[in-house]
Amino acid sequence: MRILLAEDEKRMAAALVALMKQEKYDVDHAADGASALAALESGVYDIAVLDVMMPEVNGFEVARRARSRGIKTPILMLTAKSQLDDKVEGLDNGADDYLTKPFQTKELLARLRALGRRNVSFQDNKRRFGDLSLDTSNASLSCDLTGQSVRLGEKELRILEYMFDNRGQIMTREQLAVKIWGFENETEYNNVEVYMSFTRKKLAFVGSNVQIKAVRGLGYELREHDVS
Numbered sequence: 001m002r003i004l005l006a007e008d009e010k011r012m013a014a015a016l017v018a019l020m021k022q023e024k025y026d027v028d029h030a031a032d033g034a035s036a037l038a039a040l041e042s043g044v045y046d047i048a049v050l051d052v053m054m055p056e057v058n059g060f061e062v063a064r065r066a067r068s069r070g071i072k073t074p075i076l077m078l079t080a081k082s083q084l085d086d087k088v089e090g091l092d093n094g095a096d097d098y099l100t101k102p103f104q105t106k107e108l109l110a111r112l113r114a115l116g117r118r119n120v121s122f123q124d125n126k127r128r129f130g131d132l133s134l135d136t137s138n139a140s141l142s143c144d145l146t147g148q149s150v151r152l153g154e155k156e157l158r159i160l161e162y163m164f165d166n167r168g169q170i171m172t173r174e175q176l177a178v179k180i181w182g183f184e185n186e187t188e189y190n191n192v193e194v195y196m197s198f199t200r201k202k203l204a205f206v207g208s209n210v211q212i213k214a215v216r217g218l219g220y221e222l223r224e225h226d227v228s
Contacts, residue, residue, distance in 0.1 A: 001116055002026040002179065004045040006036035006062065007078070008054045016049070019105055025112070028178075033057025040066050044162070044179035045073050047115050052079035052090070060093045067094035074115040078103075127164040130210040130224035132203075134160055146207035155180055156199045163212070163222040172219035196220060 003025050007013040013029055020027045028045075030036040034056040040048055048066075050059035057065075063075050077090040080101045090098050097111050125137040131145040139157045142149035152160065162179050163171060173192045181191070200212050209225045 001046045002028070002044060003112070004028050004030060004036065004039050004048045004073075006030040006033065006039075006049065006054060006059065007051045008032055009051070012051075016108075019109075020112075023109060023112075033059065033062045037062050037065055039178075040071050040073060041069065042175055042178050043071070043073075043166075044175060047112060048073050048075045049112075050075055050077055050095070052077060060089055063090065063095050064093040076111055076115060127161070129164050129167055129222060130208065132206075132208050132210050134164055136161055141202055141206060143206035143208045145209065148206040150202050150205050152202060153198065155195045156202060159195060159199050163220070167222055170215050170219045170221045175219070 003020055005013060005016055005020070005027055007016060007029070008031050013031070017027050017029055028039065030039050033050075033054040036048070036050060036054070037057060039045070040062070050062055052059040054062075059077055059079070063077070066073070066075070074097075075095045076097045076099060077095040078099055078101060079090070096115060099108060099111060125135055127134045127136070131143050133142045133144065134140075134157075135142075136157065139152045139154075140149055141152055141160065158180050159176065162176070176192050180195070196212060196214075203210060203212065211223055211225050213221050213223050215221055
């Protein structure tokens, strides 16, 4: 699960990033509200943790703008404010949950798990598209048409998981790089192409009619090939 943490206080941000990574979350950090909003627009995050008091754009406004742009990523607000009106403002602007500083790390992790369960893409380990079945619990891909199955590498699994969850949409190389390698990672575009090639070979191995198509100048799309 990939989390966006928007927190401008350096020590707090470093501690939270370390905590989340210890719990095996993939975490990207944004130091201000404008950067957080830009990151959210990539559509690659499963949860956003937003501090309210951030420079440029505060957390309330980030949440409001994100929701107005159709971004459905679950949002947890962090703030030193405990007044009821502030909590109401955060929820009214699109936050899903609210945690007041100082807080216990156990409570933060519990709230992240709860938000993860709300996100439909994490309610089921199995995904289907066309004749394919993807099981994220054991990193396996199988084809109903041929009965063949294959074990996926980590990057192949994450590519297919992301594309299954966004079927019918064109995924840009930038979106894939952020989702698979991280928001601040300077992965070269050819790394995306290399792992796309590996993933296509797995689709061919199981004999699926589903293909990953390159859309010139845009990115990649998961399509069910018409064999008629």
